[in-house]
Amino acid sequence: MAQAQSQSAFFNQLKKYYTFYTGGFVAFVILLAILEQMGVPNKILGYIFLFATIGLYAGIGIMSKTADVSEYYVAGRRVPALFNGMATGADWMSAASFIGMAGTLYLTGYDGLAFVMGWTGGYCLVALFLAPYLRKFGQFTIPDFLGARYGGNIPRTIGVVAAIICSFTYVIAQIYGVGIITSRFTGLEFGVGVFVGLGGILVCSFLGGMKAVTWTQVAQYIILIVAYMIPVVWLSVKHTGNPVPQVAYGYALQKVTEREKVLNDASTPDGAREAEVRAIFKQRQEAAEARLNGLKEGGAVYLVAEKQKVEQKLADLKAAPTPDAKAIEDAEKAVKDFPADEKTAKAAWEKTAKGAKAKAGPIKAHAEAFPGKDEKARDVARRNFLALVLCLMVGTAALPHILMRYYTTPSVKEARKSVFWSLFFIFLLYFTAPALAVLVKFEVYNNLVGTSFAQLPAWVSNWAAVDKTLMAITDMNKDGLIQLAEITIGGDLIVLATPEIAGLPYVISGLVAAGGLAAALSTADGLLLTIANALSHDVYYKMIDPNAPTTRRLVVSKVLLLVVAVIAAYVTSLKPGNILFLVGAAFSLAASGFFPALVMGVFWKRANKLGAIMGMLGGLGVCMYYMVITYDFFGINAPLWWDIKPIAAGVFGIPAGFIGVILGSLLTPAPGKEVQELVDHVRYPNLEGDIKTEAA
């Protein structure tokens, strides 16, 4: 790709390549479908999908290898708006969006929409406050802007630290997703899956930096959107006869709402059976709570007494004149699983009580906003919903791996258009996810509930056999029929099982897995590159050795990329819990740390160095402080402020950041003339006699 080539010829060439590529991919899927019909086993198909797609990404990575600094850091600044939009879409949509989102919506109904709104509406802030200005500034990283605008190494260093903290927490969640998907679809072990995926990430970004990552992400976007849409469209046709699920699910939602009323009404036959099962859960909850109480008062003595009771029960059952084999088996299991000490006993019984309590109550209406038992509870739910939306939106507009993508367009004009394309491509998936959640709920409420255990649909028995955390089903009241309260569904099931629910062949399941993998890999690529660039460009080149030759800069960058990737994979293979909280925390931290200093840097000329330092440290400080004192992992469990949950800590961090910037700036003199000129420079796409900040 010669530099002399005009931008429009380049655009046409890209269009041709990617059209060809999409056709090739469709042909590949059709070929696999034919192989499946010929009797190739599913496991082999899974392997072909895994290695073919990773090989494809590696191929693009190798073709895009580069030794040019500008190509390595910002893809040569010639990515057209449309393609940057697709790349941003893939960069943005992680394993959590692809696999988790519809499941969250299935489980939480309206409340889950906080994620849908938060992760799209944030792009309005990107478009209005950041993308065009950062593009005009035109260097390589986000700390670059902080360093130039506020002067000195302190704002830059804080920026580097903040970028690394939020990107690292986020990248762990991605690599985790890669491990889960590869192990599920190929039978490889989780740890092996992590490293296979890591290989896929590295071959791509290692040789070609941002250039390779960009062109791979476009390819990954195409796979992930095709993989998401096919099963949903099929399911929609099956249930409603309408191939546009986003329009059709209004009807399905009405049916779901009618069913919810029936199932919650004990005077109907279906509702009465539900009530029966709920009563059993209520008993379990009370039994577990009684044990917890006993443990609190009796301690170790109580634990021993309880254990004897369980053993006695087993002995009684065995001694009965007609031994009940099933009951004996259950009792043996109860003896075997009996907690060994007080601490595990407390944890296990609390879990039982909580799980049973969730099943003991009536089902929550899918479309109901902010449910609660009284006005106060509803008010708290609403407050948390709005706070979470704010954190996710502002966090979106502050995550460095996303903002960095707008450095890669050829002009300010293209950067503005590119935010539009980004949101458009993200929107395609995000407005489909709520439809998928409702369509699956429709299937479960109408077709699964009420059928007999003797005739379980194939997808239910298959998934129940594979993974109990995703699908568990037991006949609690022994009536031989399925009640809703007897089904336990894990959120990730929704997307993974949709092809089977819709009655599609296995090849589509493989496609969905490939889509999930594309989503996780593309996000991980962008994040790893952000971390490595912050270290190599901001720390090494800008602060340690500003005279380093180009070749050495690239070598340092690549070595760091490798090191960071291996550390991230290692941390992931330890399986740290609470992935969802980590993701939420990354957003709150980015929102509090970056957003105020970045936006004020463009819109308020008076903002200066002390303001930036106070704003960033203040925002991060308040946000972290609130998480530490309230999140139960840290064990302090201080009372909540206005009942806001720790995941939305950014709602306190963001204002603290703005106050910090304003106070710090007013306490010290206004910034000098060069800074004023820099601000004018970023505000106007083109000025006569303008200064130049763009790094080549």
Add this chain to the structure above:
Amino acid sequence: MQLTERHKEYWGKNLRVTSILLAIWFVVTYVFSYFAREMNEITFLGFPLGFYFGAQGSLIIYVLIIWFYARYMNKLDQEYGVHEGEEE
């Protein structure tokens, strides 16, 4: 480098359109969500209105906000002569 009155007018117009779009964003996101329970009483295209806005309506408006801003600003650049050359 000295900014002319026209430059200042350009920036003023940018701030105005930014504030208007931000206000729309705010209303759609926070005011509509705040009243989601009340809005759910109304049915729109077969959906409860509050749910519809959370799941679809607000997203469509976000896309339109960004589309409008890009179009408006790219035109404004031309009008005030601060646009970039076609090829960098």
